[in-house]
Amino acid sequence: MRIALRLIFALAILLLPAQLLFQRQFDQPYPGVFQPSFAGTPLTGDILKAQIPVVHVEFDDGASEEIPFEDVLPDSKLLDKSVFKSAFFLEDRATAPDTVKWLRGDLARMFPGREPVGMTVDWTDRRIDITGATETTDEITKTVVIDLTEGAR
Amino acid sequence: MKAFDRWVLSGPFTTRDLGVYRIVFGIAALALLPNAQFLSSYPESFFNPPPGPFRLLDALPPLGVLVALELALALALALVVFGVVTRVASIAAGLLMIVLFGLSYSFGKIDHTIFLPLVALLVVWAGWGSAYSIDSSVSDAARPPRQWPMRLLALLIGVGFATAAAPKVLGGWLRPGTQATEGHYWYELLIDGRDAAFAPLFGNITTPVFWEPLDWITILLEGGILLSVINWRAFRILISFAAVFHVGVLVMMNILFTTNVVAYAAFVPWGLAVAWLRDRGVRAPHLSPRAWIVMASVGVPLLALCAWLLSISLPLEVENGIKLTIIIVGGLVGAAYLVSQAVALVRWISRTRADDRPSGRREVGV
Numbered sequence: 001m002r003i004a005l006r007l008i009f010a011l012a013i014l015l016l017p018a019q020l021l022f023q024r025q026f027d028q029p030y031p032g033v034f035q036p037s038f039a040g041t042p043l044t045g046d047i048l049k050a051q052i053p054v055v056h057v058e059f060d061d062g063a064s065e066e067i068p069f070e071d072v073l074p075d076s077k078l079l080d081k082s083v084f085k086s087a088f089f090l091e092d093r094a095t096a097p098d099t100v101k102w103l104r105g106d107l108a109r110m111f112p113g114r115e116p117v118g119m120t121v122d123w124t125d126r127r128i129d130i131t132g133a134t135e136t137t138d139e140i141t142k143t144v145v146i147d148l149t150e151g152a153r
Numbered sequence: 154m155k156a157f158d159r160w161v162l163s164g165p166f167t168t169r170d171l172g173v174y175r176i177v178f179g180i181a182a183l184a185l186l187p188n189a190q191f192l193s194s195y196p197e198s199f200f201n202p203p204p205g206p207f208r209l210l211d212a213l214p215p216l217g218v219l220v221a222l223e224l225a226l227a228l229a230l231a232l233v234v235f236g237v238v239t240r241v242a243s244i245a246a247g248l249l250m251i252v253l254f255g256l257s258y259s260f261g262k263i264d265h266t267i268f269l270p271l272v273a274l275l276v277v278w279a280g281w282g283s284a285y286s287i288d289s290s291v292s293d294a295a296r297p298p299r300q301w302p303m304r305l306l307a308l309l310i311g312v313g314f315a316t317a318a319a320p321k322v323l324g325g326w327l328r329p330g331t332q333a334t335e336g337h338y339w340y341e342l343l344i345d346g347r348d349a350a351f352a353p354l355f356g357n358i359t360t361p362v363f364w365e366p367l368d369w370i371t372i373l374l375e376g377g378i379l380l381s382v383i384n385w386r387a388f389r390i391l392i393s394f395a396a397v398f399h400v401g402v403l404v405m406m407n408i409l410f411t412t413n414v415v416a417y418a419a420f421v422p423w424g425l426a427v428a429w430l431r432d433r434g435v436r437a438p439h440l441s442p443r444a445w446i447v448m449a450s451v452g453v454p455l456l457a458l459c460a461w462l463l464s465i466s467l468p469l470e471v472e473n474g475i476k477l478t479i480i481i482v483g484g485l486v487g488a489a490y491l492v493s494q495a496v497a498l499v500r501w502i503s504r505t506r507a508d509d510r511p512s513g514r515r516e517v518g519v
Contacts (some may be wrong), residue, residue: 009161009305016312030254032267033312034265034267034316035265035316039324041324043335074195077188077257078257083195098197
C-alpha cells in the first residue's frame with residue numbers, strides 16, 4: 001500500500017512538468033489538471049490589443065451587412081468568441097460542408113426574404129486606447145470567405 | 154521515506170467532516186449540474202475536441218445520449234447526497250462530470266472545472282460515505298478516515314494552480330513595467346463585455362501602484378498553493394486566500410470560479426459546524442435505518458429529477474446567481490478563517506513576548 005501511495009504521489013508531482021511540456025508542444029489537453037493561465041500582457045502602455053472577428057453577410061442583390069459575430073451562433077452557455085474562433089479562423093473548418101449548410105439556414109432565419117450568398121470574417125487586430133475607450137484602430141490580419149451559394153461545397 | 158509516508162498519511166479530517174462535506178458537495182454539484190443538450194444546436198463541423206480521449210469521437214453524441222448522460226450524473230450525485238452505494242455513485246459522478254464537461258469543451262474553449270470531478274474521484278477513498286449516509290446507517294463497520302486522498306487532492310489543486318503561475322512568470326507578469334492584471338481587466342471589460350456591477354469602477358484606477366502588486370500577489374498565490382501542501386494549516390490559509398481572491402476576480406472581472414470554491418470546501422472542518430449546531434439543540438431527526446432507506450428511495454430520484462429539470466430550464470441569470478452565491482459564501486468562510494488565524498497569531502506573539510519577559514524583573518518586583 002505504501003509503495004503504491006508513493007508511486008501515486010510521485011506521479012502527481014511529475015504531472016506538473018509533464019502537463020506544461022505537453023501544453024507547450026501541442027495544446028492544452030483535456031482532461032488535465034490545469035487552471036486558467038491568463039498568460040501574456042494584453043496592455044502595452046495605454047494601448048489594449050485584441051483580436052476580434054468582424055463579420056459581413058453578402059446578399060444576392062450585391063448588398064452587404066455587418067453583423068455581430070455572436071449573432072451567427074446559437075444561444076449557448078459557451079463563450080461565443082472561443083466557439084467562433086474555433087469554427088471560423090481556419091479556412092478549412094469555416095468552409096466545411098456542414099458549416100456552410102448550417103450557415104445557410106441560420107442566416108436565412110436571420111434575414112427572412114433575403115438571399116445570403118456569402119459570409120466574410122475579417123480577423124482584426126483592434127487597438128484601444130484605454131485612456132479614452134472610444135479611440136480604436138483596426139487592422140485586418142486575415143480574411144476568411146465562406147461561399148454560401150448552392151454550388152459551394 | 155518514512156517522513157514522506159507520515160506526511161502522506163497525516164491529516165486532521167474526521168468521518169464527520171467528510172460526511173458533511175459529501176452532502177455539501179453533492180448539493181452544490183447538483184446546483185451546478187452541467188447541461189450538454191444545447192451543444193446539439195451547433196453543426197457537427199464545430200466539434201473540435203482538445204488533445205485527449207475526446208479526439209477518439211468523430212462527432213458529438215446524439216441528443217438522446219447527452220440527455221441520458223445528464224440524467225445519469227444527476228442520479229449519481231443524488232445518491233452521493235444521501236450516501237447510497239456511495240463509492241460507486243461517487244466514482245460514476247466523477248467520471249460523468251469529466252465526460253459532460255469534456256463534450257462542452259470540444260467547441261473551442263476549456264473551462265477549468267477539473268477540481269470538481271477530482272473531488273468526487275478522490276475524497277470517496279477518504280471515507281466520505283462513513284457518516285451521515287444510508288450506507289453507514291445499515292453498516293456496523295466503522296472505519297477511521299483515510300487522510301492520503303485529502304493530501305493528494307491538495308497536491309493536485311497545487312499542481313493545477315502552478316500550471317497557471319508558470320505561464321504568467323514566463324509571459325512577463327513580474328516585470329514592473331507590465332500591468333498584466335490591468336490588461337486582462339480591460340480585455341474582459343471592453344472585448345468580452347464583462348461590464349456588469351462594480352467592474353467599470355476599476356477603470357478609474359490608473360496607477361501601477363494598484364495594478365502591479367496584483368500581478369505579484371496572483372503569482373505568489375498560485376505558486377504558493379503548491380508549496381503550502383507541505384503543511385495543512387499553510388494549505389488552509391492559502392486556499393482561504395484563494396477563496397477571497399475569487400471574490401475579487403468576480404467583482405473586478407465578473408468571472409465565476411465556482412467549482413474551485415466547492416473543491417476548497419473539502420478542507421473545511423465541517424464536524425465543528427455540526428458540533429456547534431448540536432450544542433445549540435439543532436439535530437438531525439432520529440429515524441430508524443429502515444425509515445432512512447424509505448426516505449432515500451423517494452428522495453434520490455426526486456432530487457435527481459428536480460436538479461436536472463432546473464439545469465435545463467433555469468435562465469442563465471439565475472444560474473449565475475447560484476454561482477455568485479457560492480463564491481461569496483466561500484469568500485466569507487475564507488475571510489473568517491484568515492481572521493481566526495490572524496487572531497491566533499497575535500495571541501501567540503503576545504504569549505511568547507510575555508513568556509520572554511525577563512523573569513528577573515518579576516524577581517525584582519517580588
